Amino acid sequence: MNLTTVKNALETILNSSQEFGIEEVDFIKSLGRVLKEDVIADCDLPPFNRVSMDGIAIAEAAFNSGQRTFKIEGVQAAGSPQLTLKNNNNCLEAMTGAMLPDGCDVVIQYExxxxxxxxxxxxxxxxxxxxxxxxxxxxxxxxxxxxKKNTLISSAEIGVLATVGKSKVKVAKQPKVMIVSTGNELVEVDQIPEKHQIRRSNVYTLVSLLERLHIKAETAHILDDKQVLETKIEAFLNEYDVLIFSGAVSKGKFDFIPEVLDDLGVEKLFHKVQQRPGKPFWFGKKICAERSRSSKTVFAFPGNPVSTFVNCLKYFYPWYQKSVGLNFENTQQAILSEDFYFKPNLTYFLQVKLSQHEGKIYATPSAGKGSGDLANLVDADAFLELPDDRTDFAKGEVFPVILYR
Amino acid sequence: MNLTTVKNALETILNSSQEFGIEEVDFIKSLGRVLKEDVIADCDLPPFNRVSMDGIAIAEAAFNSGQRTFKIEGVQAAGSPQLTLKNNNNCLEAMTGAMLPDGCDVVIQYExxxxxxxxxxxxxxxxxxxxxxxxxxxxxxxxxxxxKKNTLISSAEIGVLATVGKSKVKVAKQPKVMIVSTGNELVEVDQIPEKHQIRRSNVYTLVSLLERLHIKAETAHILDDKQVLETKIEAFLNEYDVLIFSGAVSKGKFDFIPEVLDDLGVEKLFHKVQQRPGKPFWFGKKICAERSRSSKTVFAFPGNPVSTFVNCLKYFYPWYQKSVGLNFENTQQAILSEDFYFKPNLTYFLQVKLSQHEGKIYATPSAGKGSGDLANLVDADAFLELPDDRTDFAKGEVFPVILYR
Structure with a gap:
């Protein structure tokens, strides 16, 4: 079996990143989006000498000549045009946020x-x-x-956009994503499964993982029928930038996805990764000849819930981040809090519970019952990435970690 | 001046937390909300002996009696009712996700x-x-x-909700929040300010800080006119659970907010906190007699942008978290990466840039030009909370940290 290493798989995926253009949105709707222009100060900040305490404004020269009592000429309010101190020996009351009155260069607070x-x-x-x-x-x-361009917009940036009058702001367009489940065993969430059925859950997990990236994905379900799969996937390839599949990529008799994608001209860039969970992961790309710079990206994740979950975080997230111009390198690490043993020659995404102490992040294994054990994701909050070239991992060692809360 | 300590201020605020009831929402819309019921497995997980590799299903007894070649009786597909192995010396092909055929207790993969x-x-x-x-x-x-009840719903929980058929789920109702700016110096974001004016930004920063908590807040602007303030705030107190103000809480001639709130029967729980930025922070509560368990909470933050920003994170966030049933204790800490000196007898929320190395979180000061320096928030990503009883803070020391990205 020819497995791609995790490192090579990620590299291939990052090399397949692509821009989806730019759109202009209301600044207040830009939270979590990626800025696609430099935001410039449209005036000095602050734009005028701004009173920063409530009190009186005076001329320093008068104070320095020994004067300590000042006749009040008036009030310089915030939001009022600048007043001028008529007599240098007088003062003006001046409020926080007001322009410093002309002729004044000191403010003394009421206290x-x-x-x-x-x-x-x-x-x-x-x-x-x-x-x-x-x-x-x-x-x-x-x-x-x-x-700067390519900043992920947080609340801090929203305030600055408002201040400089960017009521509309250029952000990276989001990819159009279709998430497809396959498998005749799946029924809808509001249905009671027959004995041999289970409810559809991976597509919803994926929808919410993409919602965290502010991508509104659509979903579809296709039965395990090769002809139907071909027709529907062809239509999706025309309409969407990205297709994400969950299931039907392994060796089963009804695992038609790789075959169908091949038939539809999607080039396989790899199939099967040296990892657990998620070994049967298939990734490919279709170059659309008609529009030379446009291509379609296909992530076909294995159907086990934990596989789909961690593969989306490990591969789709950085692909998306690089595509929209963000830093896509995960530099988060955690300290293993107990010895751990894992034999297979695979990168292991170990489910862990994180805790913090004295500025250090510790990861405690919470391994669960394998890639089908969706419920265990609730009891953990991250995956520790253990390399494939070792079997023993010691307490105190540091490894990359992928958070999902 | 009678200042409340940061610790006491937070304690008072947490004691004023309150529940806002429960509502039922579509599970797919519950991301980021707080679960208000235990979610129970409606069947065993998995619900049947589930084939986890594509291959053949056999009877172990046949294998153990020495048999190595098995006639294939048929295919047990995922999503099909359970088949029965007719002859114990035969096998059934069995697909991942299928029920284990009756009479079989071993699956051997195609490989x-x-x-x-x-x-x-x-x-x-x-x-x-x-x-x-x-x-x-x-x-x-x-x-x-x-x-468990009171879990913050992440993508992991979404998958589990789907699996057990919780198409509707009980979550904590969000408080109804009105964010009010005051100040005659403020103009709208899409306007060009006069020389003495600036654009309105704090309300938008607050809206987006609340959006992170999945609260859709509304906003209003009121000019510095006491009568207008009274009329409008009275109406807001009737309609909303929480009012958040930004500005007009200090000693200025037009800082009417504390007075107006007092007139309207909002009890001041404290005014002025021993902190920088945000010293003039006012907090109060109005008990509504008509509906005995209902009360209105008022956060009146100082108007400087950095004050409003950090006060929302430090005080409103934990108040909200406790109100909806979440753990509200901030246990995040970071390691100061260089010596820092701060003289005033105030808790200092130092703007810092975070970095990670070997599982440790470091905070590098990025102090900015004071509480008016909104632009500096863009260059930092957290506040390090330095206690008020010291002036020297040494490289390597650990302090609580409040992240905003």
Whole structure:
């Protein structure tokens, strides 16, 4: 049996990544999407000398000449045009968020003042020029790049987009994904299975794994009939960028997927990976001649629930991340919390429960009953990736980890 | 000035948590919600002795009596009713996912067979009873609790819900949240600010921070007019469970929020917290007499963007998590990667950039230009919480960390 290593499988998949173009969306709907333009400061930040404490604004020179009591000329409110201090020996009350009044260069907060009869008296020995003033352009200058292209948009970026007026923002288009289950044993979630049947679950797991990437995938079910499979898959290849299958890729008499994909001109890039779970994983690509830069990508995952689950995380996620311009290298690691033994010459994705202590991440095995044991995924929260060239893994060793919560 | 410690503020907030009831949603829409019922196995998992490799099913007794070639009686497909082996010296081809045929207790995979003229010959010395068979009930027994009440639903749980036929699932209702900005200096995102104005950004940051919790919040803007504030806030208190404000809680002449809330019968539980950023944070609650168990919660955050941002993460998040039944204790920590000095007697939420190495999480300060420096949030990804009783923080020390990416 000719198995592809996990490393080679991932490399092949990453080499098959592709862009899906750019679209413009309302900034408030861009959370979790990937920015496809540099976001520039449209003015200095802050855009004016901004009062940062409620109090009075004065001229430092007056203070330094010994004056401590200042007649209040008026109030500089936030949101009002800039006032001018008429008499340098006076003051203006000034509110947080307001423009610093013209003629002033110091703000003294109310906590340090006594106000009586329209006069503010300052209880201070010294002041510092521009104290309590957030200086124009201090944070960033007009024209500065605030968010770089290819940033994954979080709440922090949403605030910055609002600040600079990017009510519409260019983001990576998401691939159109169809998730297909096969297998005559499957019935719908709201049905009672016959004795020999089970409910359809992998497609829904996949839908929700893709929802985490903000991809709205569609789903279909096809019975194990080669002719029907060909007709439907051909139509899906025309309409979607990516097809994800779950099941029918192994050696069974009704495992038609590899054959049908071959018939439909999808080039197999590998079939069977040196891993557990998920050995029968098939991956391929169809180059569409009519539109030269367009191609269709097919992930045909094995049907066991844990296989489908971890393969989606290990292979589809980085493929997607590279496709939209994100950093796709998983640098997360965890420390094995007890000795573990695994004999087969396969990369093993060990189900683990993570815990943190003193800034360190520990992984405790929670291995379950094999690739069919879906329920065990509930009791774990990550997969520790144990390399294929060893059988003994010692407590305290560090391995890559794939989180799913 | 009477400041509440961060610890006391959080304690007060957690004591004010409340349930918002339960609703039933389609299981596929429950990702990120909190389960409000135990999910039970409606049958054994797997529900039958399930073939787990494609090959032939035989009777172990025949093999043990020395037989190595078996006549093929037929095919047991996945999704077909269980077949019975008619002659114990024969075999049935059996596919992954199929029921184990009656009369068989061993499955041998195709890789170890030669099939010719309707007979399968086995190239093996020994077999193991039930090899390549996923035994009925091995993973979980009928009636077992597969997912406990109060679990945050991830993709793993979605798969299990599908498997046991929970097409509808009980989840915690989300609070109805209104996010209100005040301040005459604010204009809409798609407008060009006048010289003394800035764009409205905090409400959008908050909307997206709540979106991460799967809460769809609404937003409003009210000008700094006490009468208008009273009228509108009164209406919001009637309609929403939670009001979140951003700004107008400090000492400014137009900082009407604490006063207005007091007028409207919202009890102040604290005002001003011993922290930076976010010192003027105001928190209160209104008990609604008409419906004895109903109360309204008000988070009035300071208006500086970084203050609003970190206060939402530090206080609103755990309040929400406790309210819906989740574990609300933040146990995440990180290792300070360089010495840091901070003098004021305040808990400091230091902006940091996280990195991982060998299973350890390091935090590198990325302090920015203060609480107004929204753009700096883009360059960091977490806040390290430095305690208020010290000024020197050494490289290698471990502190709690709040992630926002």
């Amino acid at each position: 340090l003042l006594t106000i009586e009869h329209g006069e503010a008296t300052v209880n201070l020995e010294t002041v510092r020029n521009f104290q309590n003033i957030h200086k124009k352009g201090l944070d960033r200058s007009k024209g500065a790049v605030l968010i | 170890l067979l030669t099939i010719e003229h309707g007979e399968a010959t086995v190239n093996l010395e020994t077999v193991r009873n039930f090899q390549n068979i996923h035994k009925k009930g091995l993973d979980r027994s009928k009636g077992a609790v597969l997912i």
